[in-house]
Amino acid sequence: MSPPTAHRARLTAYRFLLSEYLVLLLCSGYFIAMCPFTPGLASPDNLANILAAMLPLLVVAIGQTFVLISRGIDLSVTSTIGLASVVGALVMNAETGWLPGSVFAGIAAMLAVGALLGAANGMAITRLRMPPFIVTLTAMMFFSGVAVWLTKSKNIFGLPAAFNAIGAHVLPALAVTLGVAGAAHLALSRTLFGRWLYAVGHNERAAHISGVPVTRVTLGAYIVCGLCAAAASVLYTGRLETGSPTMGARILLDVIGAAVIGGTSLYGGKGKVLWTVFGVLFLTLIDNTLNLQNLSHFTIMMVKGTVILLAAVLDAARHKLAGRQADA
C-alpha cells in the first residue's frame, strides 16, 4: 500500500481531473501563463475582443450541445448559418428586399429558416430513422447548395442599420447570447424536456419504455440546434453587414470541438451549457493569444487540432478514472 501522503496527492489529482471546472481552471492557468509573453493580452480592448469573438460561436455551440446530449450530431449548422444569413438579407435588404428595412421580418425569417432546417434534420433522423451523421452531412451540402443557388454566390449588402447594430456591438450581442445561454441552461436543468433529453441520450429504448416521447424530444433537440444556428447567424450577419452564403463555413470544427473540450460526450447523455461556455472560452482564448503572437493562421490550425486531440485524450482518461472510482 502507498503511503498516505502519496494517496492524498493522488486523490487531489483525481479531484482536479474530475472537476467540472477543469476547463475553466485550464483557461485561467493558460491566460496567466501567457500574459507575460503576450503584450496586450489583458488589455480591456483585447478582453472585449475575446468576448466579441466568443458570443456567436457560443450560441451555435449551445445548440450543438443539445443535439450531442441526445446522442446525435449536427454537421449542418454552418450551412444553416449561411442559409439563414442569405434569407434574412433577401428579406430586408434595401435594394431588392421583399420587405426592405424591416428588421423584425428579417430576424423572424432567419429564425424560421433555422427552425425549419432543424426540423428537417430531426424528421429524417426520427421518422426515417437515418443515422444523424450522414443526414446532417448531406444536409450540410444541400443547405449550402441552396444558399449559394439563391444568391448565385454573391454577397448581399444594404442591410438595415438597426439590424447590423445587434451583431456589431458587444452589448446587444452579449444580451442575445446571455438570453440564449440562460434559457438553454434552464431548459436542460429545470424542465421536463431537459431531463427527457438526457434520458434519450443515455438509452433511447429504456426511455421509450419509461414513457418518454423519444421522437418529439429528439426532434426538439434538432430544432433548438437550428434555432441557435439562426440566432448566431443574426450576430454574424450583423457584424459583417452582409448576407453571405458561405458565412460560418469555417467554424464547424470549432463548434463541435468547443462542446467536446467542455466535456460534452459524443456518446450522448452528458453535457451542460456551462461546460460549453468553458469550451468556447478555451478555443477563443487560444485563437486570440496565437493571433496576438502574430502566428500565421496555419500555425493556429495546427495548435488547435492538437488541443482538440489533447482534450479528447483527457476526456477519455477522465472516463476511465470515473469508471474506476465507481468500481472501487
Added chain:
Amino acid sequence: MLEFRDIRKSFFGVPVLKGVSFTVGAGRTVGLVGENGAGKSTLMNILGGNHRPDDGLLLLAGGEFEPRGPRDAEAAGVAFIHQELNLFPNLSVAENLFLTAFPHRAGTPLIDTTQMRERTRALLAEVDVTVSPDTLVEHLPTGERQLVEIAKALSLDARLIILDEPTTSLTARETERLFALMTRLRARGIAMIYISHVLEDVLRLCDDIVVLRDGERVATGPRAEFIKERMVTLMVGRNIQQFFPPRTTAPGAEPLLEAVGLTQPGVLRDIHFTLRRGEVLGVAGLMGSGRSELARVLFGLDPCERGEVRVTGRVLDRRSPRACIRERIAFLTEDRRAEGLCMEASIAANLALVTLPEQASLGWLDLDGLRARTAGIRDAVRLNKSARDAQPVKSLSGGNQQKVVLAKWLLAEPSVFILDEPTRGIDIGAKTEIYALINDLVARGAGVLVISSEIEELIGICDRILVMNRGELTDEIARPDFDRERILRAALQQPRTDAPVRSRSAARTGASALLGNAPLVLFAIVLALFGVLAPQFFTAQNLTNIAVQASSTAIVAIGMTFVLLTAGVDLSVGAIMFIGAAVAGKMVLAGQPFALALAAMLGIGAACGAVNALLITRLGVMPFVVTLATLYVGRGFALWVTQTRAMNLPESFLQLGAVKLAGIPLPIVLFAAVLLLAHLTLTCTTFGRHIYAVGADPDAALKAGLNSRRILLGVYLVCGVCAALGGIISLAQIGAVSPKFGENREFTAIAAAVLGGASLFGGRGRVFPGTVIGALLIQSVENGLVILNADPYLYPLITSAIIFLAVLLDSLRNHMVARLGQRQIRVETA
C-alpha cells in the same frame, strides 16, 4: 483429463471462488450446476484464459495448464460454446469456422475457398447440419448457429467442450438435436462440461455432476447419486419453501387487465386471459415461446394485428408505453441493461424517469418534490443505503439495479405490473426481497403478471400459471393443481399447427434484395435518364471521361471503405492529400525526380494513416475526433509547407495525367489496379475477412483472438495510402497545389462509400460493386448535368439529394434486416 485443484479467485476483495476442486474424466460429460453467482462463469473464464486464478492449479492431460488468453485454451483443445454465440453474422458459415486458420492457396496470401468449402461440408456433416458453407450466419436460425459453433470446436480438434447454457434460446426440437449430437460426441471420446439451469437435462445427459454454491463445491459424484430435489437443496442451501415469503391476501374477482384474442402472425396466436385484482399470474414457457413477446405486445412495444387489450373493462385503443403508463400499467423488461436502465445516468435520474411528468407543471420541474419522492421510494425497496443518489446505476450490483427499475415503476403506483424475468441474474437475498415486494403490491390491490423461465419461482409466488408454447396458450393451472411436470409438458408439447414460428416471407426477401442493390438500381436509373436526355452522354469518349474524372475520388473512397468497415471514419483524407501534394510539389519545383516526389507522397499517406491508427488504438479516442484533429493539424502543416501560396507544377508533370497504357489513360489503370487489389484483399485474404469480423462485433473478435489493433492499423494505413494515391491523380490532373487542395474530399469519399452501401456502423460494405458504383454515380451525375448545360448551382443540390435517397434506402433495408433478426437472437445478460 482436466482437474481443477483448489482454485481461488477474488474480485475487488470479494471472494468468488473459495477453493474449488473437481475433475473431468476423459470422455466424460460433467454437469456443472449452481445458482447465478455461485461461481460457474468465473471458473469457466479461468479455464478459458480470460481470468487468472489467485491461487490453485489447473491440470490438463496431466500437465499444468495456465491459459493466458482464448488462443491458449484453443491451442490446448478446449472449446467454449457460450450462450452468447461468438459467430459473426456478416460472414459465411465456412468463414466463421476457419476465421483464425484460413487455408491458403499454396504460395499466395489468398484464401483457398475450394478447400475451405470441402472441409466445411465435412464438419457440418458431423454435426448434422445441411446448409451450404457459403450461407451467411445471419440467415441461420439460432439452433443451427449453435451447431455451427460446435462444428467450429470440432475443426479445432477440441478434446474438451464447455457448453454454457446452450439451450436457453433453442426451441424444443433444436434442443433434442443438440442432445443427440452431444451423445454422439461422447461416444467419440470428447469430454464435455455442461452448464445448465434445467436440472432434468443435466440428469439426463451427464455422467458426473458438480454442484457449486457461493464459490464452493458443495457436492460432486456420479449421476446415480443425485436426484433433482437433492440438487436444488444443495444449490440453494436451504429448503426451497422458506425462500418464498408467505402471502396473506387472496386474489379478488375484479378484472384489471384482459387480453382478448391477441394475434400477431408468427408471434402470438389467439391469446385470451384475465388478470384480476390482487392476483399474481404467472406465464411459463421456453425461450421463444412468445412469453416475452406477449408482454411487449401488451405494453404497446410490438405490433399486434388482431385482438384487444382491456384495462378494468375498458378497451385500450391506442397501445403505446405512454398510453399504458397513463392507465397505470408498469413493465419491467427482461433486459435490464438495454431496456430497463440508463446505465450511465445517476440513480436519482433513473428513479425519477417514469413519473417525471407528474412533477412538472407546464414543463417546469419541481426539483424539491422530485427529491422527496425518490428518497421515499429508496427505502421502500431497500436499496443499498451507501449508494449516493448521484452515483451512476452501472456501479450497483445486479440486485440493486433491479430494485432501481422496480422502484421507478412503483413510484407510478401501478395497478398492473408486468414483470419479465424479474429475478434473472441477481442473488438469492435480493430475489426474496423482490418476492416480498410483489406480495406488497398485490396486498395493495394491484395485479401482477410474472414471466419466468424458472418454474419453481412461478410455483412459489403465483396464484395461477399460464403456459405458452409457440405463441399459443397451451395450459392454465390454478394454485391447487400446480405441478412441475404438467407445466413442462404444456411448454414442450407439439402445438396444433406445426408451421415454423418465424418465417421470412418471399415478398420481404425480394424487397430486401432490391433495397440491398439500391446503389446499382439508382446508377442504372441515372445512366438511363441522362442517356435519354443527352445523346452524347453514352459516347465512348464521354464514358472514358467519367471514369478518368472519377478515379481520384473512387480511390480515396475505396480507402475510406476499409475504415468504415471497422465502424471508424477518417476525416483527414483531404488533409493527407494536401500534405502529400504540398511536399511533392516542393520537391518537383526543387528539381527532384518525379518518381521520388510521388514516392514521398505515398510515404506521407502511410505515415499519416499510421498516426491516425496509433492515436485511435492507443489513446482510446473515437476515430471521429482523432481524424478531426489530424485534419486541422494536417492542413495547417501543409499550409505551412506551401506558405499558403499556390504552386504551379511544370508542364511535364501535367503530362503524367495524360499518359496512356495500352490505350487506356493512366488514372483508369491506377483506379482499376487499386480496385482489384482492394477487392481481393477484402474478399479473399485473412486480413480482409478479419476487417469484417472486427467491424461487425469488436468484442466477439477479441474473444476469437483477433488482433484488433493490428487490423485497425492496417485499415488506416490503407486509407492513408489510398488518399495519397488519389492526391497524386488529382495533382497530375490539376497541375497545381492551391491552399484549397483536397478540401472537403473526405465528404465526397464518405458519400461515395455510403452510397455504395457501406454502413457507418461497421461490418457492411464492399468496394466492388458498392463504393465504385457510388463514386461513378456521383461523377456521372455531375458529368450529365454539365452535358445538359444545367445551372451549375444546382449540382450540389442534386448530388446531395441522390446521396440522401441512397442512404434512406440503405437504412430502410438495415431496419428490415434488424427486424427479421431481432426476435431470433436472445442474449442473456448475467
